[in-house]
Amino acid sequence: MMDALTALTSRASAKALLDPAPDDAALKRMIEAAVAAPDHGRLRPWHFIAVRGEARHRLGDVLARALRTREPDAPEALIEKERGKPLRAPLIVVAAAKLVPQHKIPTVEQIVAVGAAAENLIVAAHAMGYGAMWRTGAPAYDVNVKRALGLGVDDRIVGFLYIGRPDAALVPASRPAPETCLIEWTEAAV
Numbered sequence: 001m002m003d004a005l006t007a008l009t010s011r012a013s014a015k016a017l018l019d020p021a022p023d024d025a026a027l028k029r030m031i032e033a034a035v036a037a038p039d040h041g042r043l044r045p046w047h048f049i050a051v052r053g054e055a056r057h058r059l060g061d062v063l064a065r066a067l068r069t070r071e072p073d074a075p076e077a078l079i080e081k082e083r084g085k086p087l088r089a090p091l092i093v094v095a096a097a098k099l100v101p102q103h104k105i106p107t108v109e110q111i112v113a114v115g116a117a118a119e120n121l122i123v124a125a126h127a128m129g130y131g132a133m134w135r136t137g138a139p140a141y142d143v144n145v146k147r148a149l150g151l152g153v154d155d156r157i158v159g160f161l162y163i164g165r166p167d168a169a170l171v172p173a174s175r176p177a178p179e180t181c182l183i184e185w186t187e188a189a190v
Contacts, residue, residue: 010126013133027091034117052090064083096146096149099111099155136159
């Protein structure tokens with residue numbers, strides 16, 4: 001397994017993911033990494049839903065029905081493309097925020113905690129030799145998709161994390177030089 005800094009700086013989104021999916025032990029390690037994320041107020045808002053095997057086809061049906069509801073005139077080819085999305089990887093982990101509304105910790109911070117957990121999960125997957133890609137799109141905001149996954153109307157899907165073996169070497173996208181992203185603040189602007 002690679003060291004943390006190497007995993008963080010060499011992680012890249014996979015273009016295609018193949019079998020085998022991580023086994024239960026590997027997935028457990030990824031979730032352990034995920035729940036180590038910063039979490040203001042220790043609300044533990046993260047909720048992870050694993051979708052694998054035949055359940056991916058059922059999720060595809062959910063996505064297709066949701067698209068048809070959102071866009072009744074969508075062409076059949078688009079509906080079928082939506083139905084096939086869960087088949088892009090042998091494992092999908094839906095990272096969701098089970099929000100605690102009206103709490104002193106703002107909902108945006110609860111959602112960000114789940115985003116940090118999702119990032120930990122995909123970096124852990126990379127460190128263990130798996131590839132991953134993080135997707136959202138309209139299904140992440142669709143009440144019918146959330147309901148089908150057992151989530152509440154006010155919960156948020158932060159990402160569909162597709163995980164498997166990359167079909168090719170991962171090549172990180174170009175990244176900005178650190179010095180272009182870091183500004184030293186010394187006093188208030190007037």
